[in-house]
Amino acid sequence: MKRTPESGVDSDDPRRRAATPRHELWLYFWAALSYIICGFAVKQIFAWWWFGAAWFVLFVWLVPAAADRIRPHRADQSDLTLSDSA
Amino acid sequence: MSWAAHDFETYVIQKHLGTRVSFLAVVVGTYLPDALTKWWVYGVNKGPIKFGSDNPAQFHRGWPGAGFTHSIIFIVALAGLIFQFTKSKPWGIGVLVGGLAHILTDTSDTVGTLLFWPFYNENISTGLWAYAATVGRYDDAAAYYSSLGFVMDAAWLVIALLHFNVFREKYFWDVVVQADVRVWTRIGNVLPDRAVLALYRAGMFYGFTRLIFWSIWTHIVQGASIYQGWDLSLGGPWWVPSVSLP
Numbered sequence: 001m002k003r004t005p006e007s008g009v010d011s012d013d014p015r016r017r018a019a020t021p022r023h024e025l026w027l028y029f030w031a032a033l034s035y036i037i038c039g040f041a042v043k044q045i046f047a048w049w050w051f052g053a054a055w056f057v058l059f060v061w062l063v064p065a066a067a068d069r070i071r072p073h074r075a076d077q078s079d080l081t082l083s084d085s086a
Numbered sequence: 087m088s089w090a091a092h093d094f095e096t097y098v099i100q101k102h103l104g105t106r107v108s109f110l111a112v113v114v115g116t117y118l119p120d121a122l123t124k125w126w127v128y129g130v131n132k133g134p135i136k137f138g139s140d141n142p143a144q145f146h147r148g149w150p151g152a153g154f155t156h157s158i159i160f161i162v163a164l165a166g167l168i169f170q171f172t173k174s175k176p177w178g179i180g181v182l183v184g185g186l187a188h189i190l191t192d193t194s195d196t197v198g199t200l201l202f203w204p205f206y207n208e209n210i211s212t213g214l215w216a217y218a219a220t221v222g223r224y225d226d227a228a229a230y231y232s233s234l235g236f237v238m239d240a241a242w243l244v245i246a247l248l249h250f251n252v253f254r255e256k257y258f259w260d261v262v263v264q265a266d267v268r269v270w271t272r273i274g275n276v277l278p279d280r281a282v283l284a285l286y287r288a289g290m291f292y293g294f295t296r297l298i299f300w301s302i303w304t305h306i307v308q309g310a311s312i313y314q315g316w317d318l319s320l321g322g323p324w325w326v327p328s329v330s331l332p
Binding site for chain 1: 093117223224227277278280281284285287288289291292294295296298299300302303307
C-alpha cells in the first residue's frame with residue numbers, strides 16, 4: 001500500500017480510480033461458489049465468519065498470484081510479439 | 087435472531103455515515119452482542135457430554151441471563167469504553183451504530199431483546215419469526231430461512247445492492263480508508279492492496295453465501311429433519327416450538 005506523509009494513504013493512485021477488472025469479478029464469483037459447495041461437506045464453515053473472511057481474502061489474493069507463477073504474463077508476451085513484428 | 091442481515095447492515099450504515107464512521111468498528115459493533123454468548127446458546131458436544139445452556143432463549147436474551155448484551159445501555163457503555171480506549175470518534179460511533187443495528191434487528195423474532203434493561207426488564211419483540219435457537223444451529227437455520235427471517239435477509243441484501251457504490255474500489259479507498267486510516271494502514275502493511283479490498287468486501291461475501299447456502303440446504307436438499315416447508319406467517323414457521331420471554 002503506497003502512502004503519503006499527510007494522509008497515510010495514497011488515494012490518488014490511478015489504479016484505485018479504476019473499476020474492478022472483469023476477471024477479478026469472476027474471482028469473487030468462484031470464491032463464493034467454492035465456499036457454498038464446501039459448505040455441503042462441512043456445514044460448520046457457515047458458523048465461522050472469520051473462516052469465511054479468510055477464505056475469500058486468500059482466494060482473491062492467492063489464486064491470481066498462483067496463476068501468474070504458473071503461466072507467463074500475457075502483457076509480456078504481447079509486448080514481445082509487437083517488438084518482433086516491428 | 088437474524089442471520090445474514092447483520093452482515094449486510096454494515097455496508098448500508100457505512101454508506102449513510104461516510105467518513106464519520108469506521109467500517110471496521112461497525113462490523114465489531116454488529117458482532118459484539120453475540121460474541122461471548124452464541125456458542126453457549128447452541129452448545130458444544132464433547133463426547134457424551136453437552137456443554138451449553140439448558141434454556142438458550144433465557145440465557146441469550148433474558149434477565150437473569152446474558153440478555154443485557156442486547157440492551158441500549160450495554161451498547162452505549164461499550165461504545166464509550168472503545169472511544170476512551172481508541173480516542174477515535176469514528177470507532178466510538180461505529181460500535182454504537184453497529185451494536186444498535188444488531189439489537190434492533192433482533193427484536194424481530196418472538197423472543198426479542200431487553201432494549202431498555204435495566205429500567206424495563208421485559209423483552210421488546212415484534213414476533214415476525216420464531217426464535218429457534220432451542221432446536222440447535224442447523225434446525226435453527228432451516229426454521230429461519232423458511233420464515234419471514236428469509237424475507238428480512240433478502241430485503242437487506244437488496245438494500246445493500248441498491249447501495250452498490252459502497253462496494254466499489256474507489257469508494258473503499260476514498261471513503262472507507264480515509265475514515266480509519268490508522269487501522270487500514272496497519273492491515274495494508276501486512277496484506278497487499280488486492281487482499282485489503284477483499285477483506286473489506288468479505289462481509290458481503292459471507293452474508294451472501296450464507297443466505298444462498300442455507301436456503302438451498304433447507305428447501306432443495308431438505309437437510310433438516312424437522313423441516314415442513316415455507317411458512318411466511320407471523321411468528322412462523324409453525325413446525326418449531328414457539329419460544330417467547332415475558
